[in-house]
Amino acid sequence: MATAEASVDERVRRTSIVSVLLTRPELGAVAGAILVWIVFALWAGSRGFLTLAGTATWLEVTAQVGIVGSAVALLMIAGEFDLSVGSMVGAAGMIVAIGVGTYGLPVWLAVIIAIAVALAIGFMNGYLVIWTRLPSFIVTLGTLFILRGLTIGLTRAITERTQVGGLRAAIQADPIAFIFTSDIKIAGVNFSVSILWWLGIALIATWVLVRTPFGNWIFGSGGSAIAARNVGVPVARVKIILFMATAGSAALLAVIQVLTVGSGDVLRGEQKEFEAIITAVIGGTLLTGGYGSAIGTIFGAITLGMTKQGIFYAGVPGDWYLAFLGVLLLLAVIVNNYIRQRASQTRH
Secondary structure (H helix, E strand, C coil): CHHHHHHHHHHHHHHHHHHHHHCCCCHHHHHHHHHHHHHHHHHHHHHCCCCHHHHHHHHHHHHHHHHHHHHHHHHHHCCCCCCCHHHHHHHHHHHHHHHHHCCCCCHHHHHHHHHHHHHHHHHHHHHHHHHHCCCHHHHHHHHHHHHHHHHHHHHHHHHCCCEECCCHHHHCCCHHHHHHHCEEEECCEEEECHHHHHHHHHHHHHHHHHHCHHHHHHHHHHHCHHHHHHCCCCHHHHHHHHHHHHHHHHHHHHHHHHHHHCCEECCCCCCHHHHHHHHHHHCCCCCCCCCCCHHHHHHHHHHHHHHHHHHHHHCCCHHHHHHHHHHHHHHHHHHHHHHHHHHHHHHC
C-alpha cells in the first residue's frame, strides 16, 4: 500500500514539474538553441564552428541581435511593436560618424547626442501611439521610412556621400571608445565586449520583468490595457518608456558598430527590426502581447547568431540566411502555440 501511494506521489510530482516547465515561455527557445547547435556542430563542426574562435564570432553576432532584441521583447510583451529600430541603428550611427569624422566632436559628445536623439524619437513613437491610438506597427513603420530617408538625405547634403569613414585616428586612444570597442582575450581568442553589453542588458531586462512592479505593469499592459488601467497601471507611461528603451538599445548598437568598424553607413541596421522581433518570438514572446520572457530572448538571440555564422562555416551562401530566418520564425510560432495549448490543458 505504501509503495502504491509513493508511486502516485511520484507521478503527481512529475506532472507538477511538467506543468511548471510547460508554462515557461523560454522552454521552446532553450530546446531550439540546443537543436541548432547540434545541427551546425555536426554540419560544420570540422570547419571551425566548434572552435573557440568560431564561438567568438557567433557570440558577437548574437550580441548585436540580442542588444536590440531584449528591449524589443519587453515592448512586445506590452503589446506593441517597434519597426523603426533598424533605421535608428543607421541614423544614430551616422550621427556619431559625422559628429566625430566631419565636425571633430569628442567621442563622448557624439555618443550622448546620438543616444539623446534616439530617446527623443522613441518618446515620439510612444506618444504618437498613445495619442492617435493607431497600431504601433503603422506608426513605427512610418518612422522607419522617415528616419531612413532623413539619414540618407542629410548625410548626402553634409558629406556628399552615404558612407563616412576616417574615425579610427580619432577613436584610437579614446577611453570612451574603448568601452564600446575593446576585446576580452580568452585562451588567445578575442571576444568582443559587445557580448558583455548584451548580457548586461538581457539580465537587466530579466530583472525588470521578473523582480519589479514595472515588470508586472508590462505584462498587464500587454494582457489587457483596459483592465490594467482600471487597477492603476500607468499604461501610457509604461509603453512610452519601452519605446524609448528600444530606440536607446538601437542607438547603443549603432555606437558599438561605428566605433568598432571606424565608419558609418546610412544603410546600416537594415532588417534589424525583423531580426529583433524574430529573436523575441523564438524566445517565447507572443505576437499578441501579455506573455514572454527576457531569458528566452537570450536563447532566441543565440539561435540567430549560431544560424548566421553556422551557415557561413557550413559553406552555404549567405543569401540563404533570410530563408532560414523565415523557417525559424514559423517554427517558433508553432512551438509557442503548442506549448501554450499544452500548458492550458495541463492546468485544467
